[in-house]
Amino acid sequence: MALLDDNPGPGGQIWRLHSNQWTTRMRASGCEFLPQATVFEVRGSHRLGVWMEGEAHDLTYQKLILATGARELFLPFPGWTLPHVMGAGGLQALAKGGLPIRGKRIVVAGSGPLLFAVAAYLKSQGAIVPLIAEQTTLLDLALFAAGLEANKFHEAGRLLWDLRAIRYRPSTWVTSTTAGLVRLNRGKPVPCDYLACAYGLIPNLELARVLGCAIRKGTTIVDETCQTSVADVHAVGEINGIAGEELALIEGRIAGYAATGQTIKVTRHLPRRARLLEFRRLLSRTFALRHELRKLAAADTIVCRCEDVRFSQVQAAADERDAKLQTRCGMGPCQGRVCGPACEFLFNWPAGTLRPPLAPVPVSAYLNRQP
Amino acid sequence: MSTEVVIAGAGIVGAAIAAALTNAGVGVTIVERAQVGGGATAAGMGHIVVMDDSEAQFALTKYSRDLWQSLLEVMPAAVEYEPAGTLWVAVDEEELQACRQKQRYYDDHQVVSELLDEKALREAEPNLAPGMAGGLLVPGDSVIYAPTAARWLLDHALEGGATLVKGEVEAFESGGVRLSSQRLACDIAICALGTAATKFFPHLAVKPRKGHLVITDRYPYFVRHQLVELGYLKSAHSHSTESVAFNVQPRRTGQVLIGSSREYDQTGSELNDSLLRQMLERAALYMPDLANLNILRMWTGFRAATPDKLPLIGLTRPGVYLATGHEGLGITTSLGTARILADQILQRRPDIPIAPYLPSRFDGREAS
Ligand SMILES: Cc1cc2nc3c(=O)[nH]c(=O)nc-3n(C[C@H](O)[C@H](O)[C@H](O)COP(=O)(O)OP(=O)(O)OC[C@H]3O[C@@H](n4cnc5c(N)ncnc54)[C@H](O)[C@@H]3O)c2cc1C
Ligand SMILES: Cc1cc2nc3c(=O)[nH]c(=O)nc-3n(C[C@H](O)[C@H](O)[C@H](O)COP(=O)(O)OP(=O)(O)OC[C@H]3O[C@@H](n4cnc5c(N)ncnc54)[C@H](O)[C@@H]3O)c2cc1C
Numbered sequence: 001m002a003l004l005d006d007n008p009g010p011g012g013q014i015w016r017l018h019s020n021q022w023t024t025r026m027r028a029s030g031c032e033f034l035p036q037a038t039v040f041e042v043r044g045s046h047r048l049g050v051w052m053e054g055e056a057h058d059l060t061y062q063k064l065i066l067a068t069g070a071r072e073l074f075l076p077f078p079g080w081t082l083p084h085v086m087g088a089g090g091l092q093a094l095a096k097g098g099l100p101i102r103g104k105r106i107v108v109a110g111s112g113p114l115l116f117a118v119a120a121y122l123k124s125q126g127a128i129v130p131l132i133a134e135q136t137t138l139l140d141l142a143l144f145a146a147g148l149e150a151n152k153f154h155e156a157g158r159l160l161w162d163l164r165a166i167r168y169r170p171s172t173w174v175t176s177t178t179a180g181l182v183r184l185n186r187g188k189p190v191p192c193d194y195l196a197c198a199y200g201l202i203p204n205l206e207l208a209r210v211l212g213c214a215i216r217k218g219t220t221i222v223d224e225t226c227q228t229s230v231a232d233v234h235a236v237g238e239i240n241g242i243a244g245e246e247l248a249l250i251e252g253r254i255a256g257y258a259a260t261g262q263t264i265k266v267t268r269h270l271p272r273r274a275r276l277l278e279f280r281r282l283l284s285r286t287f288a289l290r291h292e293l294r295k296l297a298a299a300d301t302i303v304c305r306c307e308d309v310r311f312s313q314v315q316a317a318a319d320e321r322d323a324k325l326q327t328r329c330g331m332g333p334c335q336g337r338v339c340g341p342a343c344e345f346l347f348n349w350p351a352g353t354l355r356p357p358l359a360p361v362p363v364s365a366y367l368n369r370q371p
Numbered sequence: 372m373s374t375e376v377v378i379a380g381a382g383i384v385g386a387a388i389a390a391a392l393t394n395a396g397v398g399v400t401i402v403e404r405a406q407v408g409g410g411a412t413a414a415g416m417g418h419i420v421v422m423d424d425s426e427a428q429f430a431l432t433k434y435s436r437d438l439w440q441s442l443l444e445v446m447p448a449a450v451e452y453e454p455a456g457t458l459w460v461a462v463d464e465e466e467l468q469a470c471r472q473k474q475r476y477y478d479d480h481q482v483v484s485e486l487l488d489e490k491a492l493r494e495a496e497p498n499l500a501p502g503m504a505g506g507l508l509v510p511g512d513s514v515i516y517a518p519t520a521a522r523w524l525l526d527h528a529l530e531g532g533a534t535l536v537k538g539e540v541e542a543f544e545s546g547g548v549r550l551s552s553q554r555l556a557c558d559i560a561i562c563a564l565g566t567a568a569t570k571f572f573p574h575l576a577v578k579p580r581k582g583h584l585v586i587t588d589r590y591p592y593f594v595r596h597q598l599v600e601l602g603y604l605k606s607a608h609s610h611s612t613e614s615v616a617f618n619v620q621p622r623r624t625g626q627v628l629i630g631s632s633r634e635y636d637q638t639g640s641e642l643n644d645s646l647l648r649q650m651l652e653r654a655a656l657y658m659p660d661l662a663n664l665n666i667l668r669m670w671t672g673f674r675a676a677t678p679d680k681l682p683l684i685g686l687t688r689p690g691v692y693l694a695t696g697h698e699g700l701g702i703t704t705s706l707g708t709a710r711i712l713a714d715q716i717l718q719r720r721p722d723i724p725i726a727p728y729l730p731s732r733f734d735g736r737e738a739s
Contacts, residue, residue, distance in 0.1 A: 043644065318406065319406070321405075321406050321409060322406045322407070322409070325406060325408060325409060325413050325518040325519075326449075326518060326519055326522055328624075331667075331668075332667070333588055333665075333667060335667060335668060355668045355669060355670055356642065356668075356669050357666055357668075357669070360588060360665040360666060360667055361665065361666060362662060362663050362664060362665055362666070363585070363587070363629075363651055363654070363655065363661050363662050363663070363664055363666055364655075364662040364663065365666070366647060366648050366651045366666075367648065367651060367652055367655060367662060
């Protein structure tokens with residue numbers, strides 16, 4: 001058993017290197033943890049190329065469980081590339097990493113439950129959050145609350161209580177920002193030090209796609225045991241659809257038991273998973289992005305940050321590949337990980353082709369391979 | 372303007388032909404099934420280079436390079452023209468001798484070149500491995516970004532009245548070209564489909580020859596010239612099934628483009644791991660620090676190769692012309708190809724002898 005992650009420690013996005021019962025249990029289990037290990041290519045069947053400690057390694061497996069998580073979706077609007085603008089989870093991570101936020105005014109905007117969590121955290125660290133701007137409607141939010149099962153309802157209630165002093169405005173989105181100021185589709189401009197903005201999460205599907213796993217509507221397709229369409233490959237957590245920690249934990253257990261043939265233990269978790277899948281559907285319905293968000297960018301708003309490609313240039317392209325060839329959109333160091341999903345939403349383009357490597361690795365990764 | 376000519380394929384060759392014919396007042400319709408410049412044109416290195424494997428290859432590449440230079444003033448920035456020059460790298464005295472020979476040939480043919488000794492080579496390219504014997508610098512060679520060049524040439528034709536039709540060519544018939552959706556009547560059809568030409572003309576002596584390329588992140592001035600090993604002449608242009616050669620290029624963006632490999636009998640676009648490794652190992656042999664540069668992306672493409680390494684430019688049957696078989700030089704030779712094809716169609720006197728490129732040279736010979 002080996003667990004590999006490109007981060008320096010286990011825990012993924014939410015636990016972020018803070019140990020808890022699960023990381024402790026993982027370490028006690030005899031599972032080998034390989035930190036700062038990046039899967040950069042698929043090398044045929046049951047074999048991955050892993051970049052670790054300055055070298056490329058071949059990793060063979062009998063069973064593979066993908067738990068590659070999600071990243072934030074950013075949509076371009078005038079000013080979104082300015083230094084005071086960050087992702088919602090991104091700003092939270094920076095704050096956890098030491099960015100001073102005490103006494104800072106931070107507008108939280110975008111979509112999804114992550115905005116609550118981030119605002120609550122920022123507030124707990126002494127930041128002033130004058131406003132949470134949520135693009136979805138009050139009606140959708142009410143239906144969402146009504147659809148929550150009791151324990152999730154309590155969770156939400158607790159968050160709302162923590163956030164009672166913060167204005168939470170549905171049907172509201174950022175139309176532009178300049179240093180120190182955020183403009184919204186309604187109401188007066190809001191002064192701020194930072195803008196934390198993200199339009200929900202999108203699954204990190206790159207590895208699953210290269211492995212050939214069937215994908216539908218931007219998530220992996222799995223059966224009850226979290227098995228993908230590819231033999232011996234399971235997928236768990238956010239790549240199966242955005243639903244948060246609880247479902248990720250259940251799916252992790254299911255896939256772990258299924259991959260090791262402990263069928264009875266799998267069964268035990270199925271009812272809970274089924275209920276959480278309802279929650280996942282509810283989430284994606286509630287926070288579906290509205291059409292107006294396609295119209296925020298001005299002609300000269302940058303869409304591809306790596307290559308400085310502007311909205312009007314991308315708009316003139318016939319499709320994703322034409323945009324790439326003619327404007328370099330998505331050709332930079334992040335290989336379209338940021339602008340790709342934005343363009344999929346803005347122009348209804350299908351996802352572009354993936355080429356190796358999955359993450360930048362030095363030429364030497366292809367020279368002397370270590371088994 | 373009526374359509375007199377239908378061009379199948381909007382790669383750089385088809386786009387250049389469209390521009391040349393439109394310039395001469397000919398009505399042109401160009402048919403492309405996918406992105407403009409999205410075929411081999413999007414896979415290639417974009418090295419504009421004079422090559423001298425044969426007299427005929429030299430004549431066409433030199434003629435074409437001059438045509439590229441004549442366009443410099445009107446070329447948009449998006450074409451990313453870089454006057455990088457080619458530096459042929461000689462590892463030992465034997466190869467340096469070959470450089471001297473090359474230089475004599477270039478001197479006799481009005482191509483400027485400069486012989487570099489070991490020290491001058493190191494000054495020109497500090498990241499080359501120490502101990503190389505020298506090299507030959509050809510300053511008139513350059514680098515472009517081919518997809519935008521194709522788009523620019525095509526836009527020029529469209530502004531001159533040409534029409535772009537999106538569609539799949541299904542047959543070259545007498546008096547017209549049949550697409551899946553319609554039939555385009557014309558007096559003359561031109562097949563500029565690159566490697567796909569053999570689908571319609573199976574007898575052609577054209578075979579796909581696969582190549583790998585690797586692009587790095589930005590490392591400005593890591594490489595200054597388009598570097599090519601002199602052994603290239605031995606390794607890359609032989610007809611063996613698989614070969615690699617040191618071929619490294621500075622992009623306008625500061626990125627480094629690493630080639631090259633050649634491989635027959637392959638049709639899939641997937642990477643060949645062992646050939647890719649050989650290619651990168653060869654590159655790192657010439658430039659050891661290349662090993663530390665981050666790779667962003669790797670891809671493959673197909674060259675349309677002919678047995679005599681010369682393209683097919685001319686009539687193949689009444690009313691149908693070919694412009695394919697450009698192997699690894701079609702970006703360079705697109706402009707020359709367009710001119711001599713237009714010369715044939717318009718019965719103008721060509722600037723260079725065209726017999727070596729006529730498809731009829733293979734008549735009676737089966738595709739090898
Ligand atoms: C910025 C952000 C903040 C979030 N905050 C919350 C929150 O407050 N509450 C909540 O319930 N949910 C939150 N989520 C959702 C959260 O991701 C999930 O609930 C939970 O972490 C799901 O676990 P996971 O294992 O699917 O993904 P993750 O926790 O994201 O773990 C995926 C791990 O895989 C690694 N990885 C990915 N690709 C590779 C590769 N090729 N090679 C090696 N390693 C790789 C990643 O570095 C990461 O460590 C947040 C998500 C994001 C992106
Ligand atoms: C790895 C590599 C490196 C190279 N490096 C260089 C270099 O440095 N310098 C250089 O000069 N050359 C180089 N070349 C060669 C150069 O890329 C090609 O010779 C040139 O691009 C050929 O252009 P083309 O227009 O003939 O073909 P293509 O660009 O392939 O165009 C053919 C077009 O026809 C279309 N098509 C095909 N079938 C149909 C159909 N049925 N209906 C409608 N449309 C159709 C295709 O979509 C395509 O757009 C390189 C090639 C490769 C593979």
